[in-house]
Amino acid sequence: MAQRLALRRLLSLTPGAVPPQGPLAPLSRTLGTSAGCRSTFNVQDGSDFQDRVVNNPKPVVVDFHAQWCGPCKILGPRLEKMVAKQEGKVMMAKVDIDDHTDLAIEYEVSAVPTVLAMKNGDVVDKFVGIKDEDQLEAFLKKLIGA
Amino acid sequence: EYDLIIIGGGSGGLACSKEAAALGKKVMVLDYVVPTPLGTSWGLGGTCVNVGCIPKKLMHQAALLGQALQDSRKYGWQYEEQVKHNWEVMVEAIQNYIGSLNWGYRVSLREKSVTYLNSYGEFVEPHKIKVCTVFEILKTFVLATGERPRYMGIPGDKEYCITSDDLFSLPYCPGKTLVVGASYVALECAGFLAGLGLDVTVMVRSILLRGFDQEMAEKVGAYMETHGVKFIRKFVPVQARRLKVTAKSTEGTEVIEGEYNTVLIAIGRDACTRNIGLETIGVKINEKNGKVPVNDEEQTSVPYVYAIGDILEGKLELTPVAIQAGRLLARRLYGGSSRKCDYINVPTTVFTPLEYGSCGFPEEKAVEEYGKQNLEVFHTLFWPLEWTVPGRDNNTCYAKIICNKQDNNRVIGLHVLGPNAGEITQGFAAAIKCGLTKELLDETIGIHPTCAEVFTTMDITKSSGQDITQKGC
Numbered sequence: 001m002a003q004r005l006a007l008r009r010l011l012s013l014t015p016g017a018v019p020p021q022g023p024l025a026p027l028s029r030t031l032g033t034s035a036g037c038r039s040t041f042n043v044q045d046g047s048d049f050q051d052r053v054v055n056n057p058k059p060v061v062v063d064f065h066a067q068w069c070g071p072c073k074i075l076g077p078r079l080e081k082m083v084a085k086q087e088g089k090v091m092m093a094k095v096d097i098d099d100h101t102d103l104a105i106e107y108e109v110s111a112v113p114t115v116l117a118m119k120n121g122d123v124v125d126k127f128v129g130i131k132d133e134d135q136l137e138a139f140l141k142k143l144i145g146a
Numbered sequence: 147e148y149d150l151i152i153i154g155g156g157s158g159g160l161a162c163s164k165e166a167a168a169l170g171k172k173v174m175v176l177d178y179v180v181p182t183p184l185g186t187s188w189g190l191g192g193t194c195v196n197v198g199c200i201p202k203k204l205m206h207q208a209a210l211l212g213q214a215l216q217d218s219r220k221y222g223w224q225y226e227e228q229v230k231h232n233w234e235v236m237v238e239a240i241q242n243y244i245g246s247l248n249w250g251y252r253v254s255l256r257e258k259s260v261t262y263l264n265s266y267g268e269f270v271e272p273h274k275i276k277v278c279t280v281f282e283i284l285k286t287f288v289l290a291t292g293e294r295p296r297y298m299g300i301p302g303d304k305e306y307c308i309t310s311d312d313l314f315s316l317p318y319c320p321g322k323t324l325v326v327g328a329s330y331v332a333l334e335c336a337g338f339l340a341g342l343g344l345d346v347t348v349m350v351r352s353i354l355l356r357g358f359d360q361e362m363a364e365k366v367g368a369y370m371e372t373h374g375v376k377f378i379r380k381f382v383p384v385q386a387r388r389l390k391v392t393a394k395s396t397e398g399t400e401v402i403e404g405e406y407n408t409v410l411i412a413i414g415r416d417a418c419t420r421n422i423g424l425e426t427i428g429v430k431i432n433e434k435n436g437k438v439p440v441n442d443e444e445q446t447s448v449p450y451v452y453a454i455g456d457i458l459e460g461k462l463e464l465t466p467v468a469i470q471a472g473r474l475l476a477r478r479l480y481g482g483s484s485r486k487c488d489y490i491n492v493p494t495t496v497f498t499p500l501e502y503g504s505c506g507f508p509e510e511k512a513v514e515e516y517g518k519q520n521l522e523v524f525h526t527l528f529w530p531l532e533w534t535v536p537g538r539d540n541n542t543c544y545a546k547i548i549c550n551k552q553d554n555n556r557v558i559g560l561h562v563l564g565p566n567a568g569e570i571t572q573g574f575a576a577a578i579k580c581g582l583t584k585e586l587l588d589e590t591i592g593i594h595p596t597c598a599e600v601f602t603t604m605d606i607t608k609s610s611g612q613d614i615t616q617k618g619c
Contacts (some may be wrong), residue, residue, distance in 0.1 A: 001186065001188065001189065001241040001242065001244045001245035001248065001315070002186055002188045002197070002241055002244070002314065002315030003186075003187050003188065017160065019154065065246060066246075066249060067242075067245060068242035068243070068244070068246055068249075069242070069243025069245075070242065071178065076549065079252075098245070098249070101252065105252075105256055110253045110257075112249075123296075
């Protein structure tokens, strides 16, 4: 998709900047809620992924998404909500595949949304596309329990 | 370790790279978009995907839907609200789709093990190209760098005007627009902008759709004019300022001024062949427009450098042509094939509000090549059935075929002005490739009720002088 050069430069200069989400994604609102705000984060770069996902003692679900992807905008908040319900037992990392293409390629993401379940640096489960809340809850419980 | 580097990740470059990789070669694709003066840039896929065919056809469709909404009331649809158009909603939806295409290309390159670098490439020595700070020494290169819109070279053009590179992702509605140019880009853009309800003026220096059949071109323009697009003919802009444009007549001293929200420049495109070191290795280009002359195997003046797509001198600037050329080139280089790209009888369609599809000779070129007395032109006006109920233009849609009398009335040119012209023309292009004659067309039974069937019942010739006006039935 087309980008305005100035906007992208501005975002890359601001550390920890959240890439602009479409008007449909209530990401910022969800981050504001009590349990949610600490268990979901945006991956900044490759080494951040190593630190906070691969080397995380807790299990992490990784949500590979894209700005241009409609279903991602539905799945994202839904997954965050279910992650928040697990009360800190699982973390959620969000990866924008256009910003972090190397990471997406490394984990063989072809379609979005792709969600990986990671434990101790290994991919133990995965799904592609939208799931409803019950299916997400089951997915998360399996990751925590196993 | 690489066998082939392709400079340019557009229609031609990507097709060639995937074919070469499928034949077992190690391929690298370099794609880099220099931002426009406004700062617009885009992802992998080239002009067609990002700032050409795809967004153009989608915006054309948006405009057609507007027309359909108007017609719908005549078909009995009843709704209270006034219909209006939201530019930002349309652009977001289109850009989202393009984003998915950009990603899709990255995935498909990865799946075929083609290395992609978002980087400029520059030749520094024979067989040696510089990519960022790395030097690659290779046997074979393919240039597929495509083109970018040409600016007018008048004061204010880069500061105050936009081009098609900016239009398809413009974050605000362009509003009252002046389109400078009479290329198909200019007319298609003017067409859909007007169809979305905007105030559009087209400023034309001389003729419409240079290179196309001029009878058809004038009909395309006439339809646009009766449907609200203003034309200022035989004028060229001389200065652009914030919201204002000054223009001079090409035939006298008259000077006019106009106020516009947006000025869209669509006067032509230049090949991206400067600044990549072609002079260093001796690849000849046409200094005027940057295009690359090649032989019929797409080889440039330097034997190990090939070129495909829009940058070729004297060839058609169309995505399917670039794709075909790219694929066949890879097969000739690495697959033992000797098949060359056939540039004859390539069908095209101009997606103006009234679409124009054609395959083969424009009438003027046919006359030049064969002589008027050796040609028979059959033609007809027609009224699409779907237009009858809403009472839309009668005696506007038009079709003609140009036949070579000395060759069994072989169809050497086919032209149609009407809805879905692209869909109509595609099938006939295959027929023309098989050597379609007037007799075969007459023996073909039409599908009823369609527009395309007019080609199976065309009886009136231009030479007879008979009236082709459709009376009511």
